[in-house]
Amino acid sequence: MLTRIDHIGIACFDLDRTVEFYRATYGFEVYHSEVNEEQGVREAMLRINGTSDGGASYLQLLEPTREDSAVGKWLAKNGEGVHHIAFGTADVDQDAADIRGKGVRVLYDEPRTGSMGSRITFLHPKDCHGVLTELVTSRTDH
Amino acid sequence: MLTRIDHIGIACFDLDRTVEFYRATYGFEVYHSEVNEEQGVREAMLRINGTSDGGASYLQLLEPTREDSAVGKWLAKNGEGVHHIAFGTADVDQDAADIRGKGVRVLYDEPRTGSMGSRITFLHPKDCHGVLTELVTSRTDH
Numbered sequence: 001m002l003t004r005i006d007h008i009g010i011a012c013f014d015l016d017r018t019v020e021f022y023r024a025t026y027g028f029e030v031y032h033s034e035v036n037e038e039q040g041v042r043e044a045m046l047r048i049n050g051t052s053d054g055g056a057s058y059l060q061l062l063e064p065t066r067e068d069s070a071v072g073k074w075l076a077k078n079g080e081g082v083h084h085i086a087f088g089t090a091d092v093d094q095d096a097a098d099i100r101g102k103g104v105r106v107l108y109d110e111p112r113t114g115s116m117g118s119r120i121t122f123l124h125p126k127d128c129h130g131v132l133t134e135l136v137t138s139r140t141d142h
Numbered sequence: 143m144l145t146r147i148d149h150i151g152i153a154c155f156d157l158d159r160t161v162e163f164y165r166a167t168y169g170f171e172v173y174h175s176e177v178n179e180e181q182g183v184r185e186a187m188l189r190i191n192g193t194s195d196g197g198a199s200y201l202q203l204l205e206p207t208r209e210d211s212a213v214g215k216w217l218a219k220n221g222e223g224v225h226h227i228a229f230g231t232a233d234v235d236q237d238a239a240d241i242r243g244k245g246v247r248v249l250y251d252e253p254r255t256g257s258m259g260s261r262i263t264f265l266h267p268k269d270c271h272g273v274l275t276e277l278v279t280s281r282t283d284h
Binding site for chain 1: 146147190222
């Protein structure tokens with residue numbers, strides 16, 4: 001069951017400049033940063049609020065590490081902006097299976113590693129009214 | 143001070159079909175629906191989770207009521223997808239003034255009426271790394 005907005009994924013050309021925009025404009029600070037080579041992104045997580053399921057909601061700022069990554073191709077086509085949204089669940093495997101059973105295309109056969117050691121998968125945006133949708137089970141979900 | 147992700151605004155061609163997609167796929171239910179003639183949208187709010195500031199995070203599904211509305215023009219250009227993101231604050235007037243003072247264009251001189259009796263304004267996406275960004279003070283913010 002999806003119990004929170006886990007994050008909003010925002011693609012940018014220059015992670016450092018974008019982090020500085022969010023800090024200077026709103027006071028949001030970097031909670032965590034990492035490079036995910038599998039996804040081809042360098043990213044910063046800005047924690048915005050806690051959520052009623054015991055988790056939290058973040059902005060995830062994403063800069064591609066290579067032009068042929070999914071985010072790199074998306075940026076070249078669309079420019080900077082909201083790349084995906086993510087819902088948190090205690091059991092990404094079960095939710096992905098349930099949703100696949102409803103005819104929505106799930107992009108990975110098995111969840112992969114996301115931010116902060118989470119397990120993630122994506123749903124095809126064409127099956128989701130144009131919204132690239134991620135499902136996340138964070139390390140702290142139970 | 144911005145204290146939560148208040149909502150993600152998603153533009154769609156057919157509100158009823160999109161509401162049904164979110165219900166059938168994820169179990170999300172409509173918390174509130176209304177027509178905002180000033181904004182030129184018919185909308186449904188799906189409440190996803192409570193937030194640590196005493197508010198909540200929603201998906202806001204938006205169908206234009208006229209082609210020449212902001213959302214109507216955006217849909218004609220981009221197709222369905224994430225239209226904007228919104229941060230919640232107890233004082234939209236103060237935050238809008240502070241952010242304007244930092245050189246970010248605020249689209250309204252004074253906040254207007256948003257979902258569920260909230261007061262809202264928008265920041266220019268070209269000043270926000272491509273993200274149309276809304277500031278919201280809900281009726282229940284204090």
